[in-house]
Amino acid sequence: MQQRNVLSLIRKLSGLACASLAFTMPAFAQSGEGFPLLSLLMPSAAIETSGSTPTDILVVEELRTVPQLPNTIDLTTAPDSLWDHIRNGFAMTNLNDPLVLHYQQWYQNRPEAMRRMVERSRPYLHHIVNALEARGMPTEIALLPMVESSFNPMAYSRAHASGLWQFIPATGKRFNLEQNWWQDQRRDVLASTNAALDYLQTIYEMHGDWHLALASYNWGEGAVKRAIEKNGARGLPTDYPSLKMPDETRHYVPKLQALKNIFSDPALALRLGIPDIPNQPYFATLPAPQPIDIKTAARLAGLTVDEFVRLNPSHNRQIIKPETPLVVPADRVDSFRDRLASHDRPLSNWQAYTLPVSERLDSIASRFGITLGELLQANGLAGNVRLGAGSRLLVPGQDNPQSLNAMLQNDGPQYWIDPERVARGKKGKAEQTTSLKAAGKSIDKLAAGKAAVPPSKVGAKLALRDTPAGKPAKGVRPASDNNRSAAVKPASPTKVAKSGSNRRG
Numbered sequence: 001m002q003q004r005n006v007l008s009l010i011r012k013l014s015g016l017a018c019a020s021l022a023f024t025m026p027a028f029a030q031s032g033e034g035f036p037l038l039s040l041l042m043p044s045a046a047i048e049t050s051g052s053t054p055t056d057i058l059v060v061e062e063l064r065t066v067p068q069l070p071n072t073i074d075l076t077t078a079p080d081s082l083w084d085h086i087r088n089g090f091a092m093t094n095l096n097d098p099l100v101l102h103y104q105q106w107y108q109n110r111p112e113a114m115r116r117m118v119e120r121s122r123p124y125l126h127h128i129v130n131a132l133e134a135r136g137m138p139t140e141i142a143l144l145p146m147v148e149s150s151f152n153p154m155a156y157s158r159a160h161a162s163g164l165w166q167f168i169p170a171t172g173k174r175f176n177l178e179q180n181w182w183q184d185q186r187r188d189v190l191a192s193t194n195a196a197l198d199y200l201q202t203i204y205e206m207h208g209d210w211h212l213a214l215a216s217y218n219w220g221e222g223a224v225k226r227a228i229e230k231n232g233a234r235g236l237p238t239d240y241p242s243l244k245m246p247d248e249t250r251h252y253v254p255k256l257q258a259l260k261n262i263f264s265d266p267a268l269a270l271r272l273g274i275p276d277i278p279n280q281p282y283f284a285t286l287p288a289p290q291p292i293d294i295k296t297a298a299r300l301a302g303l304t305v306d307e308f309v310r311l312n313p314s315h316n317r318q319i320i321k322p323e324t325p326l327v328v329p330a331d332r333v334d335s336f337r338d339r340l341a342s343h344d345r346p347l348s349n350w351q352a353y354t355l356p357v358s359e360r361l362d363s364i365a366s367r368f369g370i371t372l373g374e375l376l377q378a379n380g381l382a383g384n385v386r387l388g389a390g391s392r393l394l395v396p397g398q399d400n401p402q403s404l405n406a407m408l409q410n411d412g413p414q415y416w417i418d419p420e421r422v423a424r425g426k427k428g429k430a431e432q433t434t435s436l437k438a439a440g441k442s443i444d445k446l447a448a449g450k451a452a453v454p455p456s457k458v459g460a461k462l463a464l465r466d467t468p469a470g471k472p473a474k475g476v477r478p479a480s481d482n483n484r485s486a487a488v489k490p491a492s493p494t495k496v497a498k499s500g501s502n503r504r505g
Helices: 002-031 036-041 043-048 082-088 098-108 111-121 125-135 139-148 169-174 189-207 210-219 221-233 247-264 266-271 294-301 305-311 330-342 361-367 372-379 401-408
Strands: 283-287 325-329 350-354 392-396 420-423 430-433
Touching: 082 125, 082 139, 082 247, 098 111, 098 247, 111 139, 125 139, 125 189, 139 189, 139 210, 139 247, 169 189, 189 210, 189 221, 189 325, 210 221, 210 247, 247 266, 283 330, 294 305, 294 325, 294 330, 305 325, 325 330, 350 401, 361 372, 372 392, 392 401
Parallel strands: none
Antiparallel strands: 283 325, 350 392, 420 430
């Protein structure tokens, strides 16, 4: 009995000891003192105090703040800014080389020029972006007119390239851009944009690379193809940076990449003072119901002549042919229609006049009450020449709308220079001389659409002349008289786009 009591006491003391040990274990674990029994009950504590390396221990860190995820792009909602819209559509592979950095710095050092260029792009940029998206093309291409023409629709290069997209005559004709006495669609915003995107799609499908497509747009797809084949035959890379090409083409894509880098960074664009452009259409189109003067169309649209011409820069003459799309600001379409419906006078103040006999231009101008300069300007002529009988001119008046409609059916000019007979020589022989030898012998190329004529002016220059200075365009001779020749005014472009002699063709 006594032994049982002793054993019972020992068991009670052991229980108390275990309970005490359980309460003191955390303290021992933190103290780092050795305790054999603790290693059995708390192995993690034993590992921590056994001199193990930090990499063997699971370290727990508390996150004090939740990290912010990058902003997502909601492509189901159109952004308010056109620049955001353009950034969302960037899809070309970036080009990184010293030329890109050079041109990025060049543009950044000229913020005023950048702002002017962006302001010029304002009427056209939304239309171009929408056209690109409709075709599934990268929106970087919307910046390409900044490289080509600085968004000047009147730009004309020494290689005879014209318009926002700088088409030379042959390539423009290839993509169905009309170039005649009445208009040059290389300057037409709608037609030239459609043609440029057609061309870019074609050469992209040829090469499968946008950098090579852009090089082809500048240099010509045939030239790029030959450069690729030459590198391939030598076992060299055939990408854009590896090809041997003219300096203009070598610098062409880096310029576009530099502009992309600038407009990709909203903070940088803000520092440069780049104006914001609303993400909404700037203009709308409606057909001309009948021949209409540029001055009249501008007045009906509530625009100055200069403002109207910036939207309709393709016209060479002061008259717009029927059914030609008129481009007016989107917020003025309804008022234009209302004014047109209530307009009870003729829309054109010009008529066609056929010369009954050979006559000088100053005499014709005097008869119709205009200056010689105005008559020359309206008809694209140079100098006080004598026109042959049967020549047809644009003169002020509204008496003969039928003759004007007939004149509008012909794409080329309908006049020619009449040779003058002057008695010369010792023996009194008569010799034939033309009054303007420097004006050229014919206008065959002009009527065929191979050369553009000088644009008319209505209070301001409608477009740049498409014939190089000092080299007047050639004209067409009537089939009935092979001895007659016509002359047109020599060109004198006031602005030249930055493009070289090796343009696409």
